[in-house]
Amino acid sequence: MTHTGPAARGRFITFEGIDGAGKSSQIAAAVATLRARGIEVAPSREPGGTPLGERLRELLLHEPMHIETEAMLMFAARREHLAGRILPALEAGRWVVCDRFSDATYAYQVGGRGLSRDKFAALEAWVHPGFQPDLTLVFDLPPGVAAARMAASGADPDRFEREQRDFFERVRHAYLERARGAPQRIRVIDADRAPELIRAEIEHLLAERFFA
Ligand SMILES: Nc1ncnc2c1ncn2[C@@H]1O[C@H](COP(=O)(O)OP(=O)(O)O)[C@@H](O)[C@H]1O
Ligand SMILES: Cc1cn([C@H]2C[C@H](O)[C@@H](COP(=O)(O)OP(=O)(O)O)O2)c(=O)[nH]c1=O
Numbered sequence: 585m586t587h588t589g590p591a592a593r594g595r596f597i598t599f600e601g602i603d604g605a606g607k608s609s610q611i612a613a614a615v616a617t618l619r620a621r622g623i624e625v626a627p628s629r630e631p632g633g634t635p636l637g638e639r640l641r642e643l644l645l646h647e648p649m650h651i652e653t654e655a656m657l658m659f660a661a662r663r664e665h666l667a668g669r670i671l672p673a674l675e676a677g678r679w680v681v682c683d684r685f686s687d688a689t690y691a692y693q694v695g696g697r698g699l700s701r702d703k704f705a706a707l708e709a710w711v712h713p714g715f716q717p718d719l720t721l722v723f724d725l726p727p728g729v730a731a732a733r734m735a736a737s738g739a740d741p742d743r744f745e746r747e748q749r750d751f752f753e754r755v756r757h758a759y760l761e762r763a764r765g766a767p768q769r770i771r772v773i774d775a776d777r778a779p780e781l782i783r784a785e786i787e788h789l790l791a792e793r794f795f796a
Contacts, residue, residue, distance in 0.1 A: 591677025594624075595794060596670065598685040600759060601723030602752045603745045604730030604737075605775045606782065607683055610723075613783050615681050617790060626673045629683035631658055633665040640664075645742040652703065655693045659707045662686065666712060686712070687720055687762050687770070692744065695758020696751050716769060719793055721786065722759045723775035727752035 763770040
């Protein structure tokens with residue numbers, strides 16, 4: 585019998601880690617893996633993902649601003665992204681694979697810049713009460729390794745990528761702290777390995793979590 589009811593809700597998967605951790609190519613591989621299983625996937629990124637969000641991204645990556653302005657703009661872009669893209673896709677049964685979400689605000693703005701945890705929690709509770717990704721993969725590696733990768737790539741660094749090593753140490757530790765608080769949702773991946781090994785681990789994790 586053909587199934588004619590509403591589509592099952594899609595899954596929301598996020599990738600996190602310090603700049604230069606190697607998320608981009610692994611996101612493409614994970615999207616391809618899911619599509620090969622016949623799943624409709626909407627890849628996206630934060631800050632960004634909507635026309636307004638992409639304009640906010642330009643400001644966030646290039647304009648100096650107060651730390652609380654930065655945190656609020658991250659969540660403003662996220663509000664738009666949830667309303668305009670993430671939630672409609674999930675409701676239609678599509679899966680959303682996103683390069684960063686609120687764990688990045690926790691890691692960068694709270695961990696890296698020193699935003700108060702209470703202010704972060706208030707923004708998170710305002711923008712997505714009771715909603716979190718189904719699975720988050722945190723790419724973990726020493727900041728020195730990530731910096732060498734970024735230098736080798738030759739790309740122009742943005743406002744975050746120009747931060748010093750100690751900033752990325754704090755961001756890294758905030759990610760690990762956040763992962764300890766939500767071990768079911770957040771899986772830490774050793775990103776200081778060959779891309780093929782990381783890809784195989786992610787395929788295994790996706791299979792175990794969603795297709796067992
Ligand atoms: N596992 C890896 N080992 C070595 N270099 C890598 C690995 N993964 C990615 N890279 C390289 O490191 C740089 C940063 O990777 P990228 O995927 O852009 O990181 P991110 O999206 O997390 O900032 C790129 O030049 C990429 O080719
Ligand atoms: C989503 C988000 C990103 N960021 C930062 C982390 C990154 O340095 C930057 C953009 O992320 P990203 O898309 O990973 O950068 P790139 O495309 O250059 O690899 O924004 C925050 O500080 N807080 C946030 O909430």
